[in-house]
Structure formats: structure tokens, C-alpha cells
Amino acid sequence: MNKIIASILIMCISVGSVLSQESESIYKRPFIDFGKTAVGGYLEANSNYFSEDGVSEGFSMEMRRFNIFLFSKISKRVKFLSELEFEHGTEEIALETAQLDFEFSPFLNFRAGIILPEIGLVNSNHDSPKWEIIDRPLSSTSIIPSTLSEVGFGLFGNLNSGNQFINYHLYATNGLQDGIILNEEGRTHIASGKSLKSFEEDNNGRLMYNAKISVKNNNFGEIGFSYYGGVYNTFALEGEVVSEERSLDLYAIDFVLPFGKGVLQGEMVNALIDVPSDIVEIYSSQQKGGFVDLVYPLYKKEMFGYQNSVINACVRYENLDYNMGTFKSTGTEIGDEVTAVVAGLSFRPTDGTIFRANYRHHLTTDILGNAPAIMGGFQVGFATYF
Amino acid sequence: MKQINILLLLVIMVFIFSSCESILPKAPDSSDTIAEPIEGLTPHQLAFFMEGDELFAKIFTPDEGLVPIFIQNACEGCHVGDGKGHPFNKLTRFGKYDEDGNFDYMLDQGGPQLQHRSINNYLPEVLPENATHFSDRIAPIVIGMGLLASVDDQTLLDLVELQNNEMDGITGKVNYVLPNDFFLSEDIHIDSSGYYIGRFGKKASKVTLLDQVVFALKQDIGLTSDFDTEDPINYVIASNTSDGVPDPEVGSDVVNRLVFYMRTLKSPSRRNETDQSVIDGEQIFKDMGCVKCHVQTLTTASSEIEALSNKVFHPYTDLLLHDMGMSLNDNYREGNAKGGEWRTPPLWGLGLADDSQGGIGYYLHDGRATSLEQAIEMHGGEAAGVIVNYNNLSDEEKGKLYAFLMSL
Helix, strand or coil, rough: HHHHHHHHHHHHCCCCCCCHHCHHHHHHCCCCCCCCCCCCEEEEEEEEEEEEEEEEEEEEEEEEEEEEEEEEEEECCCCEECCCCCCCCCCCCEEEEEEEEEEEEECCCEEEEEEECCCCCHHCCCCCHHCCCCCCCCHHHHHHHHCCCCCEEEEEEEEEEECCCEEEEEEEECCCCCCCCCCCCCCCHHHHHHHHHHHCCCCCCCCCEEEEEEEECCEEEEEEEEEEEEEECCCCEECCCCCCCCCCEEEEEEEEEEECEEEEEEEEEEEEECCCCCHCCCCEEEEEEEEEEEEEEEECCEEEECCCCCEEEEEEEEECCCCCCCCCCCCCCCCCEEEEEEEEEEEEEECEEEEEEEEEEHHHHECCCCCEEEEEEEEEEEEEEC | CCCHHHHHHHHHHHHHHHHHHHCCCCCCCHHHHHCCCCCCCCCCCCHHHHHHHHHHHCCCCHHCCCEEEEECCCHHHHHHHHHCHHHHHCCEEEEECCCCCEEEEEEECCCEEECCCECCCCCCCCCCCCCEEEEEECCCCCCHHHHHCCHCCCHHHHHHHHHHHCCCCCCCCEECCCCCCCCCCCCCCCCCCCCCEEECCCCECCHHHHHHHHHHHHHCCCCCCECCCCCHHHHHCCCCCCCCHHHHHCCCCHEEEHHHHHEHHHHHHHHCCCCHHHHHHHHHHHHHHHHCCCCCCECCCCCCCCHHCEEEEECCCCEEEEEHHHHHHHHHHCCCCCCCCEECCCCCCCCHHHHHCCCCCCEEECECCCCCCHHHCCCCHHHHHHHHHHHCCCCCHHHHHHHHHHHC
């Protein structure tokens, strides 16, 4: 840890200038004008019409999220940000963020509270109005369990030199818990490791660690490398060791690159999960996944009286392998994969508001690798900051 | 111009959404699927079927009783898509002969079945050191069970008599087993001094589907039920190790829905039935003598489920035990069934087996054969004469035989 901090300080000295906290993605929300205190949020709803192997549940509408932000600039260099999420009405209410950012210098900030670990592209950048496709990428929800918010603390900072930008994050959190294995999915499911209890105390006294470094060039785009991991299981009860310590390690690469007038963005994530050897074929020890989004503006002019409105075309390819490896008994490859293609159009009358129409084609292969179940469907919806 | 472009875009979107139905994935052909109800169920029965379907796919968690030891966490874990099992879920029965020559299922040491997986800090079971007899199995396809369950015992006894009269070496027998306490005799059953004819399981050791479901819940998933309230125990650790979930972990409502689901899963439809090679293959199948055990047609007795009542169906089994020779002898006894004796497995669904086994067919009781040719050649014992006939077939005739089997 000391070496990493020392390296960052050396980098800071070697570059010409630094960026302030405002360049962080979580502050890139329209309601924040860096006045004293601001209230904002976003709203997201859509319709669904899906069919799997010819069987459809018909048309339905979904009120996905109503999120309220509260921002306060306590002083020039001390900021507070929180996010309260209502998912599906009041089915799930969660305090997703409640963090304090304390600036020692622009390249050395302290962050504590309920934070969003920086892993992959989506977790700290998950606001629906920012995305052209209604569903979040599968790798960002099933392997990286977005939105992952945890009690923790750490450091972050930004540096720049001309066209080059470097952004780093280092955090320690209570981390994910036993649900990675003990869950209703019947497989290793990292998202099930989230637990409300972790806001009160850790399950095993071993923190998880998160690190990310991103490099951005104004001409070539941005690429980020991130890690999240640590011991997830309850290995001791009342001080008595009842199990081996079992760890989770997530490694991700994400990118946002210019593509003509459009943007190419995505992430790839590899997860290594230590599970007992007798269940490893059912509860996998390695998962991988990723997605690539291409967003391309088709029409960018005033429409319906909205200046700078834009119609975008978008396409996503995503693949997820929940269970990498082969069966010991047969030597054949284990299945349990999902591949999906999503295509759509979006209309942004303003920066913070988007209307979206998507078609999703989704193939799910079971653990034995049998012929996939094919799902297809349409979604139409909107999302807006307020 | 701007308005025209926007209008054009809107028209395209309306066109796309109005053609939703034609773009969406279509259902696979009914003859290629097996997880469907039999025809003729009432709406209430269909609702019961769907509830059973959901339970069959349900993944059980440690909080629901998936501990301390298990083989799979759901019925569909072994019977993927209701189909035949895969070797990665192979289960092992164990036992030994005692000093009096009686077979001991070693219930006091965790028998009759090994649960080699565990979760939540429990330890998996291991085979007892003093176990001497073992039998590996893969899960059977679960379709058409209600039809098999509705054949009366007298039909099976008639088949025994018929086979014995033909004096050709094929001598099927029924497996008389002592039923569980919860067994309720029906009109189809014949009491033989408290013993009844088994028809489910690889060695016909289960009289009813209820027996089979209760056994599988406990021995495969580690779940206690109203019908069997004791957790499987890992005797390597202690004689009273159990999970922290109150028993029974599932009630009779769950068990009954699972039984109803299995009773009302349809039997598979034939495919390519009119192809000449399939027709020729069927004749070869009959001429070889395969039909003596793999009996083509059975008829159900009256049933309280009208859709199962008095139905003629084609399972290609006699539900009887046959000696299959040394190569298939596992030296593991179940009731009257000796090591080399196996219940004739129904051949329906054979052509769809590899669709649920990851694209490779794993045949016979433990999946040891990966082709029809291997599976047939491993038949011995009472089938020895039939195998001679098989070996005399030309390659073309064998191809037709396989075509017929794959049409089932």
C-alpha cells in the first residue's frame, strides 16, 4: 500500500497540473452546480415485451428506479453526496451512496461512507440517463454486482498533463459476503454476496480492497484497469475457525473510445472465486464476461423546439460465462453461458433526458451446454435526471 | 426536410414494433421438446402441473434444507430439461453383504447413497471403508412416468408368464419390494404377502412415484419431507449431524405437486416416423427380438386423472427385471434384483437424450456408453441371443436400426 501511495505522489510531482474533485464521474450529474446544497435525482421507466422459446408473458410496464440525490458542498474542498434509490416503486429501498469527500490536494482526496467501489465501467457510472440501452450490461450486474455500494474508505485523485489524464482510486470496504455461494441462484453468483448486514459490520473481519487506475487522452479515449477482492466467507464463529478462508478476485478492463462521431465503450471482467472442491462443477471457480456498446449519432439538430437534441443508434454485444472449465467426468466444456445482442434507437431532447427503444436477442445455454433457450423482446422507455 | 426525416423515423419504429410477434423467437417443434403436459388435463390440473414444474426447477438453498450433504440443489440439476442425466451428476449407491449373506444397505453408515457434495462449512460424505459393493447411476429421463405408473400389476405378471412360456432364454421377473409406511395400495396393485411390485428406479425398487420422489428429495437434494423426516447423515463426522433447518423441510404440498408433475409429463412424440429407414429399422428391431423386453405397447388401467385412463402407449419397456450379464453386473442388490439384473429402461425419448446431455448421448444405467452401438453391444445375459442377431446385421441394417431408435 505504501509503495502505491508513494508512486502516486511521484507521479503527481512529475505532471504539470491536477484536476479537482469535480472531474469525478459521480459529480457529472446535471443537478450539481457546486453551489452550497442541491437536490436532484433521476427517474427511469420502461415497457417490456419478451418471448422465450415462443412463450410470452405478454406486455408489461416497469417502474425501474426513482433515485434522489442530495449534494452538499460543506466547504470549498469538502463535499457530501448521497443517493437514495427506490426500485420498482417501494419494493426495494436502498441508500446507495452517502459519502464524504475531503480534499487534501486535488490529487489526494479522502473518501469515506457508503461508497461505490470503482470496478469496471458501470458501477460508479450507472445512472440510467447516461445509457442508451435500457438494461444494464450483464457483466456489470452478474459478475460485477452493480450497483455495488459498500461501507468503506479510501483515497482518490486526478492528475493531468496536457492531453493526458490519470485518475486513481484506492478503497477498503467491508466487502461481499457468503451469498456468493449460499444463494437462490444455485451457482456462484457474486451479486448475491451483497448484504445489508455489511452496512453494520463485516462478516469475517477481513476487508475487501478495490483499486482502479484510468488513463485518458483527449484524442484516443480512456482506458481503465480495476481490481476488487478479498475474503468473502464467514470462516470463523466466535473466534473458532470453521472453514478455510475463501477469496474473491475481480479483474476488469474498461474503455471509452471515440468512434467517428460516436463512442465505443465496454468492459471485460474476469472473476476468480475460491469454492470448496466438491461443489466446484456446480458452483464455479471462474467466471468471465464483458460487453461492447457502440453509440452513434444519426441526427443531431434542433427537434421539436429542443436545441441540441440528438437521435442515436446503438448496438451492444455481450457475453457471460458463469462457469468456466470442464467436467471431470467427461472432459467436456461446462456451459452456463449467456450471449446477447441489443440494438436500439434513442432520442435525447436534452443532455439529461433520454427516450429509448431496444430490441434484445438473448441466448442462454444451460450448464451442460445444450441448445440455448432463445429469448427476444422489445423495450421502450425513458430516463431523466431532475 | 427535418419533419420528413423525423416522420420517416417514426414510421420505421412503428413498423418495427407492429411486427413484434413475427420477429420474436418461435417455439421449438413439439416433437423436439419433452417438458410438456399430457393432453387432456383440466385447467385445474394444468395449474397443478405448472406449480409442479416450478418446484421441479426450484433451486433449494441451505436455509431451505440443502444441507448438510447433497448431490444436486434442484430436481432439474440432475434431470436437466426433464431429460436423462449427465455423468457429472453420477450418483453412487453402496452396501455390503453381512455375515448371514444378506445385503446390507449400510443405513447406519450413511447408505444407501453417497452424498458427495456439501455447502456452508459441512463436509461431504465419503464412502465407508467397509463398503464392498457399489453401483454408479445417472438420472433417468422423467417423461411419461404417469403412464407407466398407471399400468396394472397384472399386466406385468402376464408379461412374465408370456416370456417364461416362450423358452427363448428371456425370463423377466418382477421385483417384489416392501413398500414404505406411507404407501397406499390402489386398484392396480396386487398384494403379495405385504410385498408389492416395484416399477421405478433402475432396478424397479420403488413401487410408486411418491416413493421415488421422497427418496430423491432426501438422497439427492438432502431434503426431509412429511414422508421422511430424517436428514441424510454423514457418519464420518457424527451419528447425529443434521442441518439447522426444522424438519420436515418440504411439506406434502411440495411432494404432491412434484409427483403430479411427473405423472402428467407427456411421453415424447415420434420424429421421422414415416422415413423408410425408420420403418425398416423398426422391423429389424422386432426381427432381432428386442421387443421381447423392450415391449412396444402397454395400456393403462383406469385412473383418477382422466388423461391417463385406459390409454394405449408405446414406452418400449416391459418394466421387468432381466439379467444383463457380467459386463453390466454391479453386484449391487435391490430387493429381488441381483447385481446383473436391471429393469428394462423405456426407450421412448432415446432420440432426444443427447439434447439434454450436452450433445453427447450417455447411455445405460451409468452413462458408460456414448453411442447406441456401444450400448447395444454391452447387452449380455438374457440378451445374448439378440446380440448375436445384432452382430449378424450389415452396416446398412445397423444404420436403419439406429435411425429407428433415434426416432423414439
